[in-house]
Amino acid sequence: MDASEWEQAWTGLKDRFAKGEVGFYDSPVTPDLSQQQESETLASEILKSGRFTDCLFLGIGGSALGPISFLAAVQEKASSAMRFHFAENPDPVDWKTTLGRLSPESTLVCVVTKSGTTFETVSQFLAAAEWLGRSRLKTNLVAITDPSKGDLRAFAAKEGIRTLAIAPPIGGRFSVFSPVGLFPARLAGLSTSDFLLGAKQVRDYIEKTPAEKNPLFIIGQEFVRQASRRSVHVCMPYSNRLRMIGDWFVQLWGESLGKDGKGFTPLAAVGATDQHSILQLLRDGPDDKITLFLTVDHVDDPVKIPKIDFGPGHGEYTSFKLLQGHTFQDLLQIEYRATSQVLTRQGRPNLTLRLDRLDERALGALYFAFSVLTAFTGALMNVNPFDQPGVEEGKIYTREALTEQRSPTD
Amino acid sequence: MDASEWEQAWTGLKDRFAKGEVGFYDSPVTPDLSQQQESETLASEILKSGRFTDCLFLGIGGSALGPISFLAAVQEKASSAMRFHFAENPDPVDWKTTLGRLSPESTLVCVVTKSGTTFETVSQFLAAAEWLGRSRLKTNLVAITDPSKGDLRAFAAKEGIRTLAIAPPIGGRFSVFSPVGLFPARLAGLSTSDFLLGAKQVRDYIEKTPAEKNPLFIIGQEFVRQASRRSVHVCMPYSNRLRMIGDWFVQLWGESLGKDGKGFTPLAAVGATDQHSILQLLRDGPDDKITLFLTVDHVDDPVKIPKIDFGPGHGEYTSFKLLQGHTFQDLLQIEYRATSQVLTRQGRPNLTLRLDRLDERALGALYFAFSVLTAFTGALMNVNPFDQPGVEEGKIYTREALTEQRSPTD
Structure with missing residues (x-):
């Protein structure tokens, strides 16, 4: 891949950003796109x-x-006492269990759908609206949706429900820097300023670094160069707190790049747990994967593995002795290095992204870096990373089925 | 693939079962292997x-x-009030949070490692033993491990800690029909008899059905036939309760078949949620995947999507009207059919495994069917589905690092 391809991809993207077609890149520096103040x-x-x-x-x-993974990653920093319940799937069993734990008086319902018509979310919204009772819609409900379009926007306007807007150029999977991510984060007592600052620092770095020296672009180029051979990308953080970032990455990567017969299969894993699950496949299965490790250098309390006085027989438990004196955090880091070493010795490509610690700034940087990597990789592959035509057909079939199967009493 | 290959694979497997090398196949019918009574x-x-x-x-x-996914799938049926906390990863932040919620007096610690030396589990065991205090080891601890080997077995024998045995021919990822799955299930108040019965019914079916008519063997054969083209297998249940079965499947499939440069990449998804995540890739990305849907026909309360009297303007919200009168369960089933239809029209292979309802019997059948499918597919691929040589190297590096990095005071 020569320099002209890089330049072309990046120039093309920058053009789209400049035209206002794609909002995420400017959301850390453009208050209208992030709506940070309104969310605050x-x-x-x-x-x-x-x-x-x-x-x-x-x-x-x-x-x-976005909000699920952001809040999970820094839940220890959340200073408000509000408990969050994320109801993604309209699963009847979970829905009943969740509502059973809540009281309509003391529950804020936050409903988010950019189109204002997403089946799963609207069905939950209707059930929640009935549960709250009409008298509480103005006080206990916040709708986050398109500023002018869709059923949810129309309904909120008519009923006087409080709203926040997702700026039209911000696509769903790139929306963590909009009220979709910022409002719940602020509600949890997190710093949205630090979060946006982290994103802005990555943006500033990209702006002032020549494209050929930008590590995100170098990685994207390598992914594309190896695409025909290695089409599975494993995202493997060594921290439970980053588990949901893996799920966020799966959507970002799968939905942005999986089109026109191209794309990578994103696989979310968690270390060390998934060494006991997929390491065997990564090492000895087909050589069709690239593994991206995420590690965290510093945690406040690494948890010491204690030396216990087990009495005279103590010496015989070799594995106990090996571990004593280390910390849980040491062990995670040692296991990460062992896994990376296993893959490298087997000639299986892997790379590592190190976070110094888990805080809002580091996460803002991480989400932004992944978003830019996705956009750039898509541009290099000649796919539009910002649409999702393949999802629409399913919506049409669902809509048809909902129409045909209406019970005669309706 | 001709009949002789099937027969050879199945005969070879049956030989290994008969020789007692592989325990899972007989555990529903052999009390010594399942240790059901001891667990009860x-x-x-x-x-x-x-x-x-x-x-x-x-x-x-x-x-x-095994236990995580089993308990999650039927948590509504659990009749004991005991709360379960699964600490897989030695993540320091989660460990502190979990212990912070528990009291040593009223917590039963159940420690499971077949080898008795697994680093992650032993480190947690040591921290938990210190937390419990030595005086509580005999009352508040249960160790599930090899009947004779390993540090945990030796320690338990010396300290008089209560134990259950994992029969040697039962490998980790096939151990849900041993005390590993049965003891916590019974502790949660679930029926382990129904669970083993479900497994036994599948075993009986296999025993009396000619191999060429056994749907598990037909599926395995098809997977192998398409292996060079379609190497990613997506497991996508349409039920939150089956989410963790997806994770169980990922280990089973990845670790059993990923060796000798062969293997499939297992990808766990949940419908309808992940239609908003990977459906785009499944439909329009590379044609390298086979999707296995899991659905549940009956749930006790399907949760009606209410018709709310929103007043005169009601008619204008088309998406609201479309949904009203349906149930959450309808919606999940409709979305499953729409997704399956999208893939089929695009020529993307998919198959569906229907459960009539989520109960112990159905789950026993499901785990057993997947285990047999795995064993048979491995035999057809000429890989040994019961070992995991690639995991061992990581253990060696971890052991070396733990030894080298010991602090000088130890």
Whole structure:
């Protein structure tokens, strides 16, 4: 791949950003796109009211994976006491269980669908609206949707329901820097400023670094160069807190690049757990994978593995002795290095992205870096990373089935 | 593939079963292998004592995914009030959070490692032993491990800790029909008899059905026939309760078949959620996948999507009207059919496994069917589905690193 291909891909993308077709790249620097202030104000008002112990968050895919993964990654930093319940799937058993734990008086329902018509989310919204009762719609509901289009927007306007807008150029899976991510984060007591700052720092770095020296572009180029041989990309953080970032990545990567017969299969794993699950396949299966490790250098309390005085027989337990004196965090890091070494010795490509610690700034940087990597890789592959035509057909069939199968009493 | 290949694969497997090399196939009919009675007795005794509100379950991979997925799938049927906490990964942040919620007096710690030396589990065991205090080891601890080998077995014998045995021919990822799955299930108040019955019914069916008419063998054959072209197998249940069965399947499939440069990449998804994540890739990406849907015909309360009287403007919300009168369960089933239709029209192979309902019997049948499918597919591919040589190298590096990096004070 020569320099002209890079330049062409990046110039083409920058053109689309400049034309305002794609919002995520500018959302850390353009208040209208992030709507940070509106999210802050509404969240503060709600927290101050002291009315709510719980937030029932209705949204699916791009409307959910950003906030779910962000809140999970820094849950120890959350300073508000609000409990979050994410209801992605309209699963009847989970729905009943979740509502059974909540009270309509003290629950804030946050409903997110950009189109305002997503079947799964609208069905939950209707059930939640009935559960809240009409008198509470103005106080206990926040709708996050397109600023002017869709059923949810129309309904909210008519009923006087509080809303936040997802700017039209911001696509679902790139929406974590919009109110979709920022409002729940602020509600949880996290710093959205630090989060946007992390994103902005990556953006600044990209802006001032020559394309051929930008590691994200180098990685994207390598992925494309190896595409015909290695089409599975494993995202394997060594931290439970980053597990859901793997799920967010799966959507971002799968939906953005999987079109026109091209694309990579994203696989989310968690280390060390999944060494006991897929390492065998990564090492000895087909050589069709690239593994991306994520590690965290510093955790506040690494948890010491204790030396226990087991009495005279102590010496015989070799595995106990080996571990004592280390910490859980040491063990995770050692296992990451062992796994990376196993793959490297077997000639299986892998790369590592190190976070210094889990905080809002680092996460803002991580989400932004992955988003740019996705956009750039798509541009190199000549696919449009910002649409999802393959999802629409399923929606049509679902719509048809819902229409045909209406019960005669309706 | 001609009949002789089938026969050879199945005869070879049956030989290994008959020789006692592989325990799972006989565990539903051989009490020594399942140790059902021992699990029942110990669980009943513990429940009767009334001492425990919580079970902290230490195990990873094959020692955890069985019970985690089994308990999650039928959590509504669990009749004991014991809360389960599965600590797979030695993640320091999660460990602190989990212990912070528990009290050593009222927590039963269940530690599972067949070898008795698994680093992750042993490190947690040591931390838990310190937390419990030595005086509680005899009352608050149960160790599930090899009947004679390993540090955990030796330690338990010396300290008088209660134990259950994993019969040597039962490998980790095939261990859900041993005390690894049966003991926590019984502790949760589930029927292990129904679970084993479901497995036995599948076994009986296989025994009396000619191989060429056995659907599991037909599926395995088709997977192998398409292996060079379609190497990614997506397991996509349309039920949140079956989400963790997907993770169990990923280990079973990845670790059993991923060797000698062969193998399939297992991908766990959940419908309808992941229509918003990977359907785009399944439909329009490379034609290298086969999707296996799992559906549930009956749920007790399908959750009606309410018709709300929104007043005069009601008619304008088309998506609201379309959904009203259906149930959440309808919607999930409609979305499954739409997704399957999308893939089929695009020529993307998919198959569906229908469960009539989520109960112990159906799950026993499901785990057993998947286990046989795995064993048979491995035999057809000429790989040994029961070992995992690629995991061992990582253990060696980890062991070396633990030895080298010991602090000088140890």
